[in-house]
Amino acid sequence: MPGKRLDDEERQLIAQFLWDGLGYSEIGRRLQRPASTIQREVVRNGGHNNYRPGAAHRAASERAMRRMPAVDDLDVDDEAYSFDRSPGKVQEFHLRLVAMFRQTGLSHTAARVLAEIFMTDKGSLTATELVLRLSVSPGTVSRSTAYLQSIDLLRAERDGKRMRYFLDDDLWYRAWLSSAQRNSTWADTGLDGAEIFGLGTPVGARLKDMGQFFAFVVVDMESTRQKWLDFFEKKKRARGEVTEDA
Structure with a gap:
């Protein structure tokens, strides 16, 4: 079993x-x-x-x-195979998920950490559980989880003496928002540089193109952001998660 x-x-x-x-x-x-x-x-x-x-x-x-x-005493793989899930299909999807996360630019260990947490129904694991599941050192887990927190893909909370890592419902929105902020910085930097070097110079023209491109991206992302917020609000209301202050 x-x-x-x-x-x-x-x-x-x-x-x-x-x-x-x-x-x-x-x-x-x-x-x-x-x-x-x-x-x-x-x-x-x-x-x-x-x-x-x-x-x-x-x-x-x-x-x-x-x-x-x-690791044998913790039954760490039990949950992934509950609900009559196929072990073979779970394994294949696990590899696919890690590969997909790596294609987005995550390191191998960071991708494995994120995939492990994604494949738990509760959406969280402790640092100790990650060490045992991945067969890596506590330091490796600490560095990978710190990086994932820095790009808003994980949230950490103290669970007694242990650190527990969570996925939030809005994690993709928060990660996307970080990306939008970076794009805005690219746009501002490019346009400022174009002014400094001169719009009629090769460097200035190159920087202007960069700034205008990311400015267009920012406008589109803002439109998408508002659409997602409206959709997410409706979803939370349907689940009864909206508070009086919302």
């Missing part, structure tokens, strides 16, 4: 599949497990060339006995 601890039989199969030259994604499909679970299991227990199923199973049992917060 996806999200539950690997058993001895599954670990024996992992060793055999590795010997046969299969990759983590294919092993995951055959066992109906996330590829990330297979990768964590192998990396944690000697790596691709030194994985020993018996030793891996004993180590997992010892962790469970010590009540360590190992």
Whole structure:
């Protein structure tokens, strides 16, 4: 069952599949497990060339006995496979989502962090959960989440002693607004530069073109912004989320 601890039989199969030259994604499909679970299991227990199923199973049992917060104990993949979701389709979409985020300019780890949080129904994960899901260091998670917060794609709140990261309903609007502000800066800078260098000079003409282009973009984005705000307000009212002050 996806999200539950690997058993001895599954670990024996992992060793055999590795010997046969299969990759983590294919092993995951055959066992109906996330590829990330297979990768964590192998990396944690000697790596691709030194994985020993018996030793891996004993180590997992010892962790469970010590009540360590190992990834197996947290069932971190359970939620993604609830509601009768297909494990294979979930895995494929996970890879597609990460690739799409990377195409927008995010680093590999930042894209993985955002995808992990997107694929939880509650829309949030703690820093510890991200470390365990991604098999990366706390420092790596800290740097990636800080960057995502800086571009308004994540919100952080203290959850007891832990830091929890959230997706807001209006996250795309806030990210878009940051982009609009940058475009406005480009427009102002280009037009100011054109005046300084002279509109009749090659540099001035080039800067004028830049400024006018982004000025047009800003006008269009403002129109889109107002349309979205109207739509979002109607959506919140339909869900009963508008307060008296709104």
